[in-house]
Amino acid sequence: MIEYNKFVLENGLRVLHHFDADCNNAILNVLYNVGARDEEESHTGFAHLFEHLMFGGSINIKHYDREIELSGGSNNAYTTNDLTNYYISLPVENIETAFWLESDRMLSLDFSQESLDIQKGVVIEEFKQRCFNAPFGLLWHHVRNLLYKNHPYKWPTIGLEISHIQDATLDLVKSFYFKHYHPENAVVVVAGNIDIERTKELSKKWFESIAPRGVINKNKYTPDSPILQRQLLKTEDLSPNNAVFICWRGAKYMDIESIGLEMFADMLGGNETSILHQACVKKSGLFNAAESFYMRSAEEGIFMIYGILNDTITHEDAEKMLLELTQEYLFHTESDSLEYRLQLSKNKARTSLLLANTNLMNKAQKLAFYENMGDANLANTEALQYQSITLSEVLHAAKKHLNFLAPAVVFYSPKTIQQNGN
Amino acid sequence: MEIKNEFFRSLRPEAAPISSMEKLSVLPVWKNNRVEIYSAEKREVGITRVDLIYSCGSLYQTKNAQAQTCMQLLLSGNDSTSAEQIQTHLDSLGAIVQTECTMLDSIISIKSLTEKTIETIHYVFEQILAVSFLESELQNYQQIQIADLARKQQTPGYWSRRNCMENIYEKESPICNFTETKDILNLNSSDLIAFKDMLLGSSNIKIVVSGDYSNSVINLLSSFYEDRKTHSLSIKRENKTVVASFPSIQKTLENSNQINICCALHLGSFSEKEIHHLSLLNLIFGGFFGSRLMQEIREKRGLTYGIHSYLNFNGSGYDLMISSDTNSSKVEETIGAIQELMESLKTNPPAAEELEKAKRYYCGQLRASFDGPFQLSSKIRSLSNKNYSVDYYNLAIPAILSAKTESIQKLAEKHFDQNRLFWSFAGNISKHISV
Numbered sequence: 001m002i003e004y005n006k007f008v009l010e011n012g013l014r015v016l017h018h019f020d021a022d023c024n025n026a027i028l029n030v031l032y033n034v035g036a037r038d039e040e041e042s043h044t045g046f047a048h049l050f051e052h053l054m055f056g057g058s059i060n061i062k063h064y065d066r067e068i069e070l071s072g073g074s075n076n077a078y079t080t081n082d083l084t085n086y087y088i089s090l091p092v093e094n095i096e097t098a099f100w101l102e103s104d105r106m107l108s109l110d111f112s113q114e115s116l117d118i119q120k121g122v123v124i125e126e127f128k129q130r131c132f133n134a135p136f137g138l139l140w141h142h143v144r145n146l147l148y149k150n151h152p153y154k155w156p157t158i159g160l161e162i163s164h165i166q167d168a169t170l171d172l173v174k175s176f177y178f179k180h181y182h183p184e185n186a187v188v189v190v191a192g193n194i195d196i197e198r199t200k201e202l203s204k205k206w207f208e209s210i211a212p213r214g215v216i217n218k219n220k221y222t223p224d225s226p227i228l229q230r231q232l233l234k235t236e237d238l239s240p241n242n243a244v245f246i247c248w249r250g251a252k253y254m255d256i257e258s259i260g261l262e263m264f265a266d267m268l269g270g271n272e273t274s275i276l277h278q279a280c281v282k283k284s285g286l287f288n289a290a291e292s293f294y295m296r297s298a299e300e301g302i303f304m305i306y307g308i309l310n311d312t313i314t315h316e317d318a319e320k321m322l323l324e325l326t327q328e329y330l331f332h333t334e335s336d337s338l339e340y341r342l343q344l345s346k347n348k349a350r351t352s353l354l355l356a357n358t359n360l361m362n363k364a365q366k367l368a369f370y371e372n373m374g375d376a377n378l379a380n381t382e383a384l385q386y387q388s389i390t391l392s393e394v395l396h397a398a399k400k401h402l403n404f405l406a407p408a409v410v411f412y413s414p415k416t417i418q419q420n421g422n
Numbered sequence: 423m424e425i426k427n428e429f430f431r432s433l434r435p436e437a438a439p440i441s442s443m444e445k446l447s448v449l450p451v452w453k454n455n456r457v458e459i460y461s462a463e464k465r466e467v468g469i470t471r472v473d474l475i476y477s478c479g480s481l482y483q484t485k486n487a488q489a490q491t492c493m494q495l496l497l498s499g500n501d502s503t504s505a506e507q508i509q510t511h512l513d514s515l516g517a518i519v520q521t522e523c524t525m526l527d528s529i530i531s532i533k534s535l536t537e538k539t540i541e542t543i544h545y546v547f548e549q550i551l552a553v554s555f556l557e558s559e560l561q562n563y564q565q566i567q568i569a570d571l572a573r574k575q576q577t578p579g580y581w582s583r584r585n586c587m588e589n590i591y592e593k594e595s596p597i598c599n600f601t602e603t604k605d606i607l608n609l610n611s612s613d614l615i616a617f618k619d620m621l622l623g624s625s626n627i628k629i630v631v632s633g634d635y636s637n638s639v640i641n642l643l644s645s646f647y648e649d650r651k652t653h654s655l656s657i658k659r660e661n662k663t664v665v666a667s668f669p670s671i672q673k674t675l676e677n678s679n680q681i682n683i684c685c686a687l688h689l690g691s692f693s694e695k696e697i698h699h700l701s702l703l704n705l706i707f708g709g710f711f712g713s714r715l716m717q718e719i720r721e722k723r724g725l726t727y728g729i730h731s732y733l734n735f736n737g738s739g740y741d742l743m744i745s746s747d748t749n750s751s752k753v754e755e756t757i758g759a760i761q762e763l764m765e766s767l768k769t770n771p772p773a774a775e776e777l778e779k780a781k782r783y784y785c786g787q788l789r790a791s792f793d794g795p796f797q798l799s800s801k802i803r804s805l806s807n808k809n810y811s812v813d814y815y816n817l818a819i820p821a822i823l824s825a826k827t828e829s830i831q832k833l834a835e836k837h838f839d840q841n842r843l844f845w846s847f848a849g850n851i852s853k854h855i856s857v
Contacts (some may be wrong), residue, residue: 022465024443025790059425061430069436069712071780072786092785096435108425121724121749125680127725129747132679133849135573211426238576238677241569273506273513282562288569308569347516351535354468355518358633358795415677 002363002379005196009203011212016367016376017199018191023360025073026192028088028098030106031368033187033217034180035082037299038151045159049123049168050176054086056115058105071097072195079157082298083372089361092193096103096202103206106186113170123165128157135239136412143302146231146408148251153299182213187371188316191364197408221299224249231408234315236415241288242309243320243412250294250301250401254373258296259389260307260397261303265294266345267338267394268329269305275329280321280404286313290322298373303401315411323404330398335391342391349386427515439778440785441823443792446815447801451640453655456625458648459640462632462798469541470635472643473799474530475628477671477806478621481525481596481737484604485613487567492555493523493619495563496530497546500554508549517542525596526737526807528621531799536634543642550622555614564606578682579747581673586684589671590741590844592662597736623653628761628806630799649724661736663688670845670857680747680847683756689837691739694814698821700733700740703833705780706772707731707763708744712779714763715744725749725756735808741835750850757845764838771831785819 005017039046054077055064068075073090088098131137140156148154157167166409188207190199227249239244251257269276269292280290289308307323311314358364363379370378450458464632481490497512497519498505512519516536517772534542574580584600591598599605627647631639692700708731709713716730729746748756772780775807791797803813 022795023793025786025793028456044849059427059756065711066779067434067437069710069783072782072789074710074783074787074790089790091438091440091789094435094437097437100431100435107427107431118721118724122720122727125725125747125749126727128679128749133578133747135576206431207488208424209428238573240572240576271513273509278506281566285562285565288566310569344510344513347513348518351469351516351533354535355533358465358467358469360793390788 002357002367004376006376007200007203007213009208010103011183011208011210013203013207013210014371015203015207016187016189016371018189018198018363018367019193019195020191020360020363021193023192024091025089025360026092026095026098026190026194027191027361027364028095028102029191029364029368030086030102031187031189031301031372032084032181033185033365034084034373035080036155036157037081037221038180038217039152039155041152041155042164043168043172044155044161044164045123045127045157046164046168046172047084047174048157049119049160049165050173051077051079051084052119052123053109053115053173053310054105056112056119057110058101059108059110061101061104062110064105065102065238067097067101067108073098081153081157083369085365085368087361087365095190095192095194099202099206101140102188103210104183106183106207107210111170111174116168116170116173120168124162127162127165130158136237136243138235138237139245139410142233142235142410143245143247143304143408146233147227147247147302149224151224151299152221153297178213179215180217182215183207183210184212184214184216189364189368189369189371191360191367201253213227222301227403227406227408229406233409234411234413237412238415239308239412240414242315242318242414243306244309244315244322245304245306245410245412246268246322248303250303251397252300253296253298255388256385256393257397257400258294258301259385260394261294261301261388261401262296262340263345263386263394264330264398265292265303266348267341268292268326270345270348275325276322278305279325286310286321287318292326319409323407326402327404330395330402338395339391342394346387350383351385353383364406423806427547428560434602439782440789442819442821443789446792446801446811446812447707448812452644454647456650456652456693457627457629458828459629459631459643460802461635461640465634465795467634467795468536469633469851470536470631470639471633471796471799472532472539472543472639473506473630473802475536475630475799475806476528476621477526477626478622478624478655479524479526479528480599480656482619482620484656485609486599486802487601487615488609488613489528490523491563491606491609492614493521493528495555495559495614496521496553496618498547498553498559500556503549503552505559510547512542513555514547515542519546520611527803529803539635539639540642542641547646553618553816555611557611557796560609560611560614564609567606568603571603571606576675576677578675578678578680579684579745581675582682582684582846583745584850585671585673586686586846589666589846590688592664594659595661596659597661607628619653620655623825624655625650626806628802630802632796632798647724661738665842666844670847670855672847672851672855674851675819675849678849679750681750681753681847681851683744683746683748683753683760683761684846685743686845687837687839689733689740689742694808694810695817695821698818699825699829699833700783701823702780702822703830704731704742705766705784706776706830707767710783712783714766715760718763719746719756719759723755723759725752725759735792753799753847753855757855761840761857763775764840764843767834767838768831771827772826776826777827777830781822781825784822788818
């Protein structure tokens with residue numbers, strides 16, 4: 001149970017407080033309701049580039065990181081398709097520094113061409129490192145492009161291409177900031193050995209006078225029509241093995257069906273005892289990995305089954321095998337067996353959630369996330385949702401969203417590798 | 423758009439440096455001549471964690487990949503109980519069991535629902551004692567590892583680090599035992615049984631119990647280790663440093679998009695008091711976001727997404743390591759910057775503000791590293807591996823605060839010898855890179 005208090009400042013900023021006496025450090029987490037889905041298709045990667053720019057100095061504070069380090073703290077941030085999240089962890093004695101820093105960059109950034117140019121360089125190197133220098137680095141580019149035609153989930157957070165980052169201008173950056181970075185579009189969470197009165201006092205002092213902008217992200221996006229036929233992309237990659245990835249769009253985060261899909265993915269291919277691993281890897285030796293998972297998102301998530309192939313099976317046969325195993329499992333497995341597997345998945349989920357709640361940062365981010373989704377208390381009821389979902393609901397979700405006639409499929413083949421040593 | 427920028431916002435709130443922290447006590451709650459059991463402060467979190475730390479890592483293996491493979495297959499079952507049955511039973515208990523093998527130690531970490539802890543420990547111990555490392559399980563593991571290795575070997579970071587270590591240590595050194603396919607295939611069940619027997623029969627075992635637990639857990643563990651057979655360890659292999667006959671090595675991977683740089687410099691051994699000053703030097707050089715490397719090479723010049731330096735413990739001493747993925751066309755600029763910054767610690771040592779920032783950061787991070795119910799295990803492990811006393815933690819803050827510009831400069835002058843720094847490059851290299 002994550003106990004919390006909530007209050008709303010006059011400018012619309014929501015603040016949540018969680019007391020934990022057992023930590024030396026306190027957390028200040030600021031979540032902005034803006035992610036890659038809020039970008040223009042011609043300027044992708046922007047939300048993530050902007051995340052970097054947020055560390056380039058604000059209107060009163062030139063060196064953000066230096067101030068945190070002087071306070072004995074650390075900080076970081078991440079961007080997803082749905083949101084951008086910033087967090088500071090620092091000695092609780094110095095928590096006011098975190099309020100100072102986060103409020104200042106909510107007030108206004110110190111925009112400069114120099115900072116923009118440098119961060120473009122950094123983000124481009126990150127793009128190369130993640131997408132070009134790692135096996136399956138472009139997987140999410142391919143998968144998203146197949147699954148989403150109109151919805152802005154069709155591009156990954158890192159951006160569609162380097163040129164989009166290269167072409168970012170200072171005007172575009174400023175416009176993005178003023179549209180999305182303001183009190184009504186944010187949730188602040190303060191967690192640690194700090195009482196509610198002090199939290200209110202500091203929140204009012206530092207955040208309340210930041211003017212609202214009246215622009216609340218309504219999170220309305222162009223929907224996609226159902227996918228009615230199989231789509232296939234063949235591509236090459238650094239991985240020395242052939243691989244097959246099969247995907248479908250799923251349910252929204254807040255639908256119980258998304259938990260159903262998550263449970264089904266775990267039952268089907270969540271670990272080495274699962275049907276996928278046993279059949280594909282252990283018994284046949286045709287694959288060296290076969291797994292499934294469901295990636296939840298605010299809007300339709302992604303259900304994925306994948307296999308890394310040994311030389312003894314073709315892409316086409318691998319796809320057939322994975323799909324047939326999944327169908328067999330979904331439609332023709334005895335319910336007793338499925339009930340048992342569902343219970344195992346529920347046990348794992350229970351332990352994972354308990355473990356996550358032993359970490360102060362996890363608790364703070366969970367509260368921020370669910371408040372942004374509409375109800376912070378879901379941080380406490382999610383465990384019950386996982387435990388109470390029925391087999392019928394799980395199977396219903398899988399049958400509804402996994403259209404076996406219309407998967408999105410990616411076939412990977414190895415690139416020709418050339419190596420020279422000197 | 424008008425922004426209401428009030429005067430008070432330009433005033434930095436007072437931030438106090440961390441000048442002390444709660445003393446760590448590492449007195450075992452039970453021990454005999456082989457095992458020590460430690461317990462952390464109980465927390466009502468619903469999870470019990472038991473970490474079994476064996477001072478028996480790959481330094482003691484007699485074949486490459488033996489230790490790692492043994493640890494990975496510890497719960498792979500036998501003729502009457504399959505690996506799947508074991509994992510399924512653990513899932514039914516809601517238990518997570520993980521193993522880890524490093525050069526210095528091997529760990530079995532059990533996380534269980536509090537009410538199931540006794541049952542879980544019994545079950546895990548029973549399965550580990552009974553494991554026979556079936557050929558079928560070993561073969562399955564081998565084919566997965568071979569494919570995994572092949573993927574790793576596509577990445578520049580793998581090769582730059584490997585080539586680096588293989589040129590600054592003797593070839594037979596454990597730190598250079600980068601696994602090859604032939605190593606994975608060369609293992610058989612009896613190799614794994616031999617390592618397991620040595621592991622379980624070793625002395626100097628540390629067990630850490632943390633989270634939400636009852637004393638019955640400690641009683642169970644102590645009764646298990648009351649009378650157990652010991653096995654002698656094989657010969658402990660040492661890492662022997664060498665002086666490379668050339669300053670650098672490079673490997674072209676034409677499908678990569680960047681160049682990974684890995685540098686290494688032998689520093690020698692340091693006492694638990696000295697190491698904090700060395701750590702501070704490393705911090706200022708490249709150990710955190712505010713470091714010289716990060717600020718100059720990433721934040722000022724945008725040459726990389728990440729660059730950092732760290733101290734790598736090799737069993738008896740430390741190496742300074744530097745690592746970065748950099749823009750291929752700017753690799754020479756990056757090299758020049760690293761060299762200048764390394765030299766700058768001698769010629770332009772950290773002045774008061776820079777040193778104060780590093781100290782405050784270090785002390786804050788150190789104190790924060792004790793947050794959470796499960797941190798005791800990593801602390802005990804660290805002390806055991808490095809053969810430090812608890813003073814390493816309890817006297818850390820005074821040691822850090824005592825550092826002066828002069829002492830940091832002296833350390834840099836003594837140890838940051840660029841003539842001994844070895845460079846390794848891998849990635850999109852089109853011509854010889856000179857250092």
